[in-house]
Amino acid sequence: MGRLVLCVLALLVGGGISDPVKKLQRTVDQTVLDRQYKLLTLFFHPHEPIHIKEQQEIAASWDLEKNIGLYENATAVHLTIQMLHNNYQVPRGVPFTVLESVHRFEISVYYSLLYSAKTYDTFYKTAVFLRQHVNENLFVNVLSVVILHRSDTQDIRIPPIYDVFPSYFHNGEIMTTAQRITTHGQRMLEHYPSTYVWENNVVIRHNETAWPYYCNTESMPVSYFTHDVTLNALYYNIKLAYPIWLRSDACAIKEKRGELFFFWNKQLLARYYMERLSVGLGEIPELGLNEVEEGYVSGLLYHNGIPYPVRPNHLVLNHQTWHAEAIEEIEVYENRIRDMIDQGFYITNTGEHVSINSPDSIDVLGRLIEANVDSPNVQYYKDFISIWKKVLGNSLVHESVAFNGIPLVVPSVLEQYQTALRDPAYYMIMKRVLKLFNLWHEHLPHYTTKELSVPSVKIEKVEVDKLLTYFEYTNFNVTNHLHLNEIECNNVINTKSVLVQRTRLNHKVFTVRVNVKSGVAKHVTVRFFLAPKYDSVGNEIPLNVNTQNFLLIDIFNYELKEGDNLITRVSSDNLLVTDEIDSASVLFNKVDSALQGHGQYMLNMKQNILKTPRHLLLPKGRVGGMPFVLMVYISEYHAPNDVHRGTVETSTIDNTIRLTSDTLGFPVDRPLFPWMLTGVENIFLQDVQIYHKPTTEVTGVPVYVE
Missing domain, CATH: 2.60.40.1520 (Hemocyanin, C-terminal domain)
Known part of the structure; x- marks a missing residue:
């Protein structure tokens, strides 16, 4: 967990700043190399079964019950055994989101299992076992969280999420073209739009701001920013470091996560506003309780072919009964935060009144508003932000579908951290949220x-x-999304690569x-x-x-x-x-x-x-x-x-x-x-x-x- 904190003070030297390059590079030993290699293979084509023979043997032979003594958390072992035995788990091949409570419970159990492994060997074998038996999206998420937090994996680097699951970042047309290229090879490239061969790789060109199927919504001119692959990956990574479901006492988190929640979103909103001004757009729209004017069509497809929900233009929020009920909930929960700020105290889950009138209270305020598990009263100050995401993502349904008691959901882009920043509604939500923080700041004295x-x-x-900015081209590899052929399965290697060429904003030094x-x-x-x-x-x-x-x-x-x-x-x-x-x-x-x-x-x-x-x-x-x-x-x-x-x-x-x-x-x-x-x-x-x-x-x- 140490990687989740700060170490740069050593850079300081008398009279200025030392050269950071030498200070920020170091070698690792053979043990770390071996671990890095094997853990990387667990992210290889996660939609498919394990192909490495050693891992196949581990997945088939590892017995949680017989090895229960190798874990600190026996409860997590028993829960995992029961869920797998009763098939009470998110099925493989379907969408997963931590914003769904049952999905969130499952990932928290697997985290406790992996994190409580007493040795690295136990952790690795457990990870291999889960890789074979649980939902691939859930697995990649929980493995990444554990790698960030375990003390014996601090030197391990997780691969970028856009390389592991490319379909979260590239629209259905791109991914369909990539699949056709995999099937037909290069012999039909001339029939695919915007493709060419570069160093034996097939490259698919894509211009985010010119794709015609986004319905030309107002915010599309700024999609070079909101659809930036690495920016969306950043939001996902932050939620790996600080999952809303992970208590600080269940890992080694030391940071003020509530203050970070406020600061990061304030930074993001300020930056988004600058981009809107740069392309001639107006102020960030206010989010009310009646209607949202701007719709959003992501063009994304889940790996099983299901499209993401679409928000039409002029969405009336209280048109459907279940929408109206959600809006009422939001209003109640937001008012509880406003009342807390006006009264100057919050109520704990034991009924105690605690002041929030000091500058240091920004951290507890952030935890209360985000409604993460470190909130002092998550049962009263509830998660209205996630409800906003469901409403504006247009993913609310009258009757949910379940498999063996597990909700089968089709989350909108707002409900996946790796896609949320694409939707202009995210910034509308955060503008509304930051007004709550601003209300609290108004109760503080001015700086003297x-x-x-x-x-x-x-x-x-x-x-x-x-100061000069410009657009440049960069390539992203989408091969991990594509199915392996028999030769690739036997050799556990990609024999070809399909890349997507996208524009991104950059600047001159x-x-x-x-x-x-x-x-x-x-x-x-x-x-x-x-x-x-x-x-x-x-x-x-x-x-x-x-x-x-x-x-x-x-x-x-x-x-x-x-x-x-x-x-x-x-x-x-x-x-x-x-x-x-x-x-x-x-x-x-x-x-x-x-x-x-x-x-x-x-x-x-x-x-x-x-x-x-x-x-x-x-x-x-x-x-x-x-x-x-x-x-x-x-x-x-x-x-x-x-x-x-x-x-x-x-x-x-x-x-x-x-x-x-x-x-x-x-x-x-x-x-x-x-x-x-x-x-x-x-x-x-x-x-x-x-x-x-x-x-x-x-x-x-x-x-x-x-």
Whole structure:
């Protein structure tokens, strides 16, 4: 679980910041290599039975009852045995979602089983056993969660979810074309639209914003962001680190998960708003209780061929009885949160009244609103967000279908973490949710000049390189979705690859230079925030309103010397974002090569599945330039509270966000007014422009390379 906390403080050296590359790479021993290799194979074509002979033997012979002494949690063993014996489990080949309570119970049991294995060998054999006997989507989810949290798998990397289950990220037309290519080979490529051969791989071109079957909804121009494969994978990964069903005392979670819930969604909403402004869209629509104007057609298909539910335009929320009942529930549960905020206390499940009027209460407020299992009263402050997802996803049905007591559901994109960000309704829900947090913030006092200031530190000037964004092409491998032929089954290998070429937003590397005068040598924290300067109708956004739009784009610690300082920050050194995550095939080849004695396998700590992809650091901007405000803020360094840190140094989550003990997003976690900044010389607001240019103009690389 140590990877779920922070370790970057070691990067600091006197007078500046050390080179992060050397610090963030290291080799692993043979044991880790063997484990990485074998665990990777469990993600290989999970829709099919196990093909590796050793694993087939383990799956057939492993006896949970005879080996019950090898687990700390005997109850989980008994429950698993009973569920498998009575076939009380989500069947293989059907959709799975943790937002369905029975599905969630099953995954929590399997987590307890795997996590409580006393040795790695027991854990591995149990994982192989489950791989063969449980729903493939559930299995991949629970195995990934356990790998993130077990102490003996901290150096194990899980393959990207878009490589394991490509159909969550590419529409039905793409996946159907891929299946036809698998069947017919390359002999009929000329009959398939937008396909070509590259290095013996078949590549399917896809332009997300131009696909005609999305019904040309208002938000489609921003689908380059909402449909970004790695962004949607990020949301899924965050929910692996902090599942709503996993208690902190059932693993080693130390982080303030409620505060993270607030901060991550505030960041996401601010970024989405910038993208809307970049393409000329209006404000994020308000979500009411009567009608949702914008529909959504995902074009996605589940692996068994069932399409995702569709939300039509102008969906009337109380048209059907079961919709109206759901809306009533939402209203009741939201009002309980509002009443709690207005009264200044929440009620525990034992009836105790606990104050939420201190700034630290942001964490418990986040847990209450998300309604995760760490909520102090999940029975009273219920999960209205998931109800919103069912209503707006249009997946509510009058009568549910069950198999042996297990609900068979067809979740909408909103109900799958790996697809939720595609739907503009997600951002409408979160805008409504963040208003609850804003209501709570209004009850807090404003930051004082003393809290904001750093004595003797003055930012004199900020210079920023020209900010350029562009679209680039990248390939995703969808082969894991396709069925193996007999030769591939016997050799447990893909003999061919089908790739999907998609566009994604990227930016040119830039540098920020900050001239600072300091009266004394001082250890400080430097933050860069970005916000739009004007709203959708061209009005300059007041600072106190724009506070909620400020996006944290960089944070680092620094040693100021006495006198003049020049802080030079190159965007490629930004540790708030992640380098490109190794694909499943790249990861497998690296590990296999090291096992064969061909070089070393290096753990690259600049790859972090719980950070924003580097290519999404900047919003798109506009061809002629789009005005933004860059806020540079230098604060006193406050060491992070070890209570909220793990014990293993190789971290994955939050290892540059939580550099200090300050609240996440400080100082724009509360409204800032211009009068509050009078005499505060360690804050500097700099106007910048973001330009969007054609790819060839920025990189010199042609649009298509065949």
